[in-house]
Amino acid sequence: MSNAKPGSGDDDPEMVQINLRLSEAFLEDIDATWKEQGFNSRSEFLRYVARDAVKHPDFSRAGWKQIATSEHELRSGDDELVSREDVIEMMDRGTDDE
Incomplete structure (x- = not known):
């Protein structure tokens, strides 16, 4: 992990940038989903689903x-x-x- 760089689009100084390896096909699915669901960006969508998974761990x-x-x-x-x-x-x- 590394600290988010200024101008990265996230103004919150608490934000941390991470790297994630995904297959190209899975990334295409993610991109289609965040756009269909009306999220503003891939990052916003991934933060949302990660937060949801942490808040609702019983959802198997x-x-x-x-x-x-x-x-x-x-x-x-x-x-x-x-x-x-x-x-x-x-x-x-x-x-x-x-």
């Missing part, structure tokens, strides 16, 4: 996989919409799996 990897699978099935026409209650139930089941 298995739960994310269930949501991604359901989203894919819905978009491909292989599934129906699920209710809010169904999503909550899936997440509760997913917290014990890793």
